[in-house]
Amino acid sequence: MDGQVLRMSGAGVRRDGAELLTGVDWTVEEDERWVVLGPNGAGKTTLLALAAVEQRATEGAVEVLGEPVDGADATELRSMVGYAGSSVANRTPDSSVVLDLVMSAAYGLLGRFGEEYRTPDFGRARALLAQWGVLHLEDRRFGSLSEGERKRVLIARSLMADPEVLLLDEPAAGLDLGGREDLLRRLTRLADSLEAPALVVVSHHVEEIPPGFTHGLLLREGRVVDAGPLEYVMNADSLGETFGLPLKVERDGDRWSARAV
Numbered sequence: 001m002d003g004q005v006l007r008m009s010g011a012g013v014r015r016d017g018a019e020l021l022t023g024v025d026w027t028v029e030e031d032e033r034w035v036v037l038g039p040n041g042a043g044k045t046t047l048l049a050l051a052a053v054e055q056r057a058t059e060g061a062v063e064v065l066g067e068p069v070d071g072a073d074a075t076e077l078r079s080m081v082g083y084a085g086s087s088v089a090n091r092t093p094d095s096s097v098v099l100d101l102v103m104s105a106a107y108g109l110l111g112r113f114g115e116e117y118r119t120p121d122f123g124r125a126r127a128l129l130a131q132w133g134v135l136h137l138e139d140r141r142f143g144s145l146s147e148g149e150r151k152r153v154l155i156a157r158s159l160m161a162d163p164e165v166l167l168l169d170e171p172a173a174g175l176d177l178g179g180r181e182d183l184l185r186r187l188t189r190l191a192d193s194l195e196a197p198a199l200v201v202v203s204h205h206v207e208e209i210p211p212g213f214t215h216g217l218l219l220r221e222g223r224v225v226d227a228g229p230l231e232y233v234m235n236a237d238s239l240g241e242t243f244g245l246p247l248k249v250e251r252d253g254d255r256w257s258a259r260a261v
């Protein structure tokens, strides 16, 4: 695998005559923590769906964990990739009990359908719910959770199968200030952990880049504007081109901020 968990070469997605992604070249190494930034409609969710083997590229090549996605067993590859985003939330039955939802991820399911679980599965699921601050919700039904609670539960779920790469689509969207800061702290803790998988987090906001993240990919209209170590891509020119307006970009310690000028 050569340390690479994701590799895209000239990857593109065309659907119904529209170019959702074009010519994406991107490599993620196992020890890297990436943030994907871009405005609404830039193609971030489509990019993550390629990495999660939820969608296929219509051009170019995508390799996940060293395997070309074309021709691979998608179910097997997906079981090694942790993925949390609105598409997972939308597919999750409201009636799923939180603890079952997390445990069933080990079987690629979104709830419990009569499988037998081993005691260590329960322990691991509870430990993950505790890691994301939602153990107190273990008996609740998914449909009864708030937006922020759902996000945390789905992140815990995405880690259950001990993935090689974790893909989070807008984990901080819809959270209040305290919820966002708490989530960023937990993501930083994960980023700092030696056992953590490679991480890719999608966001619209530079303020949501967790400390400890190492790389950034900037996307606009389906094309990569810039990609590389954060200290190189987080500049006013690249971010301004990405979001389509002149920006002032500032760094305060390990946090970033941007505003229009």
Ligand SMILES: Nc1ncnc2c1ncn2[C@@H]1O[C@H](COP(=O)(O)OP(=O)(O)OP(=O)(O)O)[C@@H](O)[C@H]1O
Pocket (backbone or CB within 6 Å): 015, 016, 018, 019, 020, 038, 039, 040, 041, 042, 043, 044, 045, 046, 047, 204
């Ligand atoms: N079937 C389709 N036909 C045409 N355009 C599509 C189709 N599916 C998605 N799109 C468009 O592709 C673009 C990229 O969508 P995507 O969800 O990947 O963007 P995004 O960067 O995640 O956006 P957001 O930040 O708003 O969630 C959008 O403009 C969307 O309208």
